[in-house]
Amino acid sequence: MQRRDLLKLGLLGAVSTKASAMEQTALTGLVLDPGFAEHHIMPQHPESPARYERLRDEIEVSELLSKVTLLTPKRDIESELLLVHSATHIASIKRHDPAAHQAAVLATGGVLVAVDSVCNGLLDNAFCASRPPGHHATNTGKEEGFCYYNHIAIAARYAQKRYGLKRILIVDWDYHHGNGTEWAFYHDASVLFFSTHDAEAYPGTGSPEKTGTGEGRGFNINVHLPCGSGDKDIVAAFEDKLIPAVASFKPELILISAGFDSREDDLLGCHKITDQGFIQLTEIMLRLAKQYCDGKLISVLEGGYNLTGNAKASVAHLATLLKII
Numbered sequence: 001m002q003r004r005d006l007l008k009l010g011l012l013g014a015v016s017t018k019a020s021a022m023e024q025t026a027l028t029g030l031v032l033d034p035g036f037a038e039h040h041i042m043p044q045h046p047e048s049p050a051r052y053e054r055l056r057d058e059i060e061v062s063e064l065l066s067k068v069t070l071l072t073p074k075r076d077i078e079s080e081l082l083l084v085h086s087a088t089h090i091a092s093i094k095r096h097d098p099a100a101h102q103a104a105v106l107a108t109g110g111v112l113v114a115v116d117s118v119c120n121g122l123l124d125n126a127f128c129a130s131r132p133p134g135h136h137a138t139n140t141g142k143e144e145g146f147c148y149y150n151h152i153a154i155a156a157r158y159a160q161k162r163y164g165l166k167r168i169l170i171v172d173w174d175y176h177h178g179n180g181t182e183w184a185f186y187h188d189a190s191v192l193f194f195s196t197h198d199a200e201a202y203p204g205t206g207s208p209e210k211t212g213t214g215e216g217r218g219f220n221i222n223v224h225l226p227c228g229s230g231d232k233d234i235v236a237a238f239e240d241k242l243i244p245a246v247a248s249f250k251p252e253l254i255l256i257s258a259g260f261d262s263r264e265d266d267l268l269g270c271h272k273i274t275d276q277g278f279i280q281l282t283e284i285m286l287r288l289a290k291q292y293c294d295g296k297l298i299s300v301l302e303g304g305y306n307l308t309g310n311a312k313a314s315v316a317h318l319a320t321l322l323k324i325i
């Protein structure tokens with residue numbers, strides 16, 4: 001069923017109908033779930049439930065809730081975890097930290113419902129305000145950089161399998177290198193991975209010399225942005241390195257690992273990206289999505305440890321996805 005048919009039937013709700021009528025706005029999904037606040041590595045750890053709570057509060061204050069379509073994470077998605085992770089890894093996480101397993105599965109389920117909604121044409125784009133993050137997760141059987149399951153990598157594999165997509169772009173603007181995502185697609189020409197990060201920070205990977213191997217050669221783009229890098233530096237990286245690569249790759253879907261620990265005043269990062277900078281990056285991504293894949297874009301929260309900063313940057317990003325700023 002096409003989106004306009006659903007609109008006619010009122011299945012997308014009055015808010016979405018209004019958004020569709022005002023053509024300058026987008027049909028944007030937002031994944032929220034109280035379960036995202038149910039896991040904490042240890043007391044005082046910066047990857048805390050408060051990250052979700054503060055972000056949810058900021059979204060409420062911003063009045064964006066009335067403009068988005070709320071999405072609930074898909075349940076029973078453990079078989080989808082196997083698209084990226086080994087059964088041994090999953091069993092180990094489940095055994096050592098059942099609460100982390102549950103929260104991380106919920107976060108993966110959030111990205112998967114977003115993939116379904118966007119790939120079925122019900123929504124233009126979506127933001128997953130989920131935690132724990134995922135882009136450091138590989139198959140070690142334990143937590144890596146606060147991550148357990150690689151939501152964005154699973155989403156890409158799921159979109160390929162379920163919707164037959166041949167070319168998917170993943171962009172990662174977290175302060176840290178998305179080593180788990182690089183690992184998942186390093187040999188693979190069907191996923192173009194572009195990451196800006198401080199290569200001297202955790203996990204110590206992300207050298208620009210790492211461009212992929214075998215068929216995947218040329219499909220892994222790492223950009224090192226040293227401590228102190230700001231809006232001009234990251235926008236230049238997107239304009240000079242991402243846009244030309246995307247022009248030849250021509251993605252059918254765009255996924256963003258939206259980490260806001262690259263924002264100014266983060267507790268763990270030392271980049272200086274402002275909220276205006278994230279708005280610019282989001283606008284670049286929306287333009288690319290419009291140009292190559294009918295606007296299809298899904299974004300998932302990764303890091304961001306200054307509670308207020310993470311919330312404000314996320315809201316600026318979400319408002320830009322809605323095209324209301």
Ligand SMILES: [Zn+2]
Pocket residue numbers: 174175176259261302303304
């Ligand atoms: Zn990070």
